[in-house]
Amino acid sequence: MSTRIEETVYRCSNFIQFLLLPPTCVLCQQRGQRGLDLCVNCQQLLALTDSCCPGCALPLPAAAFGLQCGRCQTRSTRIHTTVAACRYEAGVSGLITGFKYHRQLAGGRALTALLLDAIRDRYGQPSLPDLLLPVPLHPARLRQRGYNQALLMARDLSKGLGIPCEADALQRVRATPPQQGLSAKERRRNLRGAFALNPKWDGSHYRRIALIDDVVTTMSTVSEIARVLQRDGDTAREIHVWCLARA
Template sequence: MAEGQSRPKLNSTNKDAHLIMSTRFQVIVYQWLKAIQYWLLPPTCIVCMKAGNQARDLCLDCEMSLLRIERPCKACGLPLPPGNYLSTSCGTCLAFPPHFRRLIAPYRYIPPVSSLVASYKYNRKLVNGRVLSQQFSKHLHMQYQADNFPVLLIPMPLHPARLRQRGFNQANEIARYLGRDLDIPVSRNLVKRSKKTVQQTGLNARERARNVNAAFEIKHGFRFAPETSVAIVDDVVTTGSTASELAKCLLKAGAREVHVWALARTVA
């Protein structure tokens, strides 16, 4: 540029063109990075270790082999008894409704899902959590076609002693993935686990209720805005008593309704 000549100012058309160019550049860089990642780390199925389907770490055969819960009760997520085509809830939920309105868990907690969840939870194999959350997100989209998504996700809290021992809360990671995918905020610090409970499996109804009674504490003085519906997010639901106890606390704090979202559920 000649001396004394001023640099031409960008008018709005120039600015727009500039912006489009930089966005195009970002897209090209992103596509290149994805291609390099694909070449360096090609998608591998987390179940059979063969090549994944498209860009996912799961192959089509293994995706089909993950056992889903067919015709679940809308309230507790357990399969409805055969021949029950008139009701969407099971007899137990009609007689003793849980504190949550609906429980959604796509998979039965049996192999390979149970081993995928176990190595995610205990050996921190995060890819398993990510792939199962991707599948779960697709399932949730179908489940809420005629219904609004809850407006807040609350990961099932771990007791601080268990969190120290495990190093991370598996439910936080699932909630973070679903929150990002479904565009729902996640609240990780609203509820604390104030009591170290034991495994619910093997306890009778009264022991289960005693075990989880007063297990949660909501931030002092917190109230939900009117009409707030929330979803508790967890990896596995066994009896549903823990989720029901947390749902009770959330309803007490003013939530309109509580849903429970878990990757898998034990079916007796």
């Protein structure tokens, strides 16, 4: 489906939902708040308010507030900062599965609004990234699913933060088997050569790029994309990761 048709479908479905149904919590059916399909209680329960690693968003004990996790301290990483809205727990994983596979867009939109809050908490205005890039789906997967959930998230974040979003800069050029059940090393191998920059895209002036994805598990997908974006020795370019949940 072309990007424009996908966007029109998304906007129409948002508008129709808003007309027919006032905001109602997707988890407990109470009245939604701030125009979101989440009530105040569920927003507080889902949000990742605990301390977590600023590099990879791994939840850490409260005593480690502001510190990086052991892995980020000891290994070189291409990722500058990761912001996750939620832990990947029961309520959240259900909403994300619905958002990704069953067109349940209200849950995705509500979690994206929590992510927007988390981003605003983390950054001062001048240090925000200057470009948003959604993690792309392979064209075959996109045809099958009809939409890329990361692009829907990126559009909402772009609107909320006033940062441009480019849907076609990154391409998934190789279909890869699902990552579930693979070790970190196997995941890295599985993803080698899976992404490329669109040869028509000139993004050399962007210095801070935020990659948008639904769930981050081992960082292998975003690290592989960072490798593509920092090719040609452009390692001064900062790569940030913004996701709904950190598994």
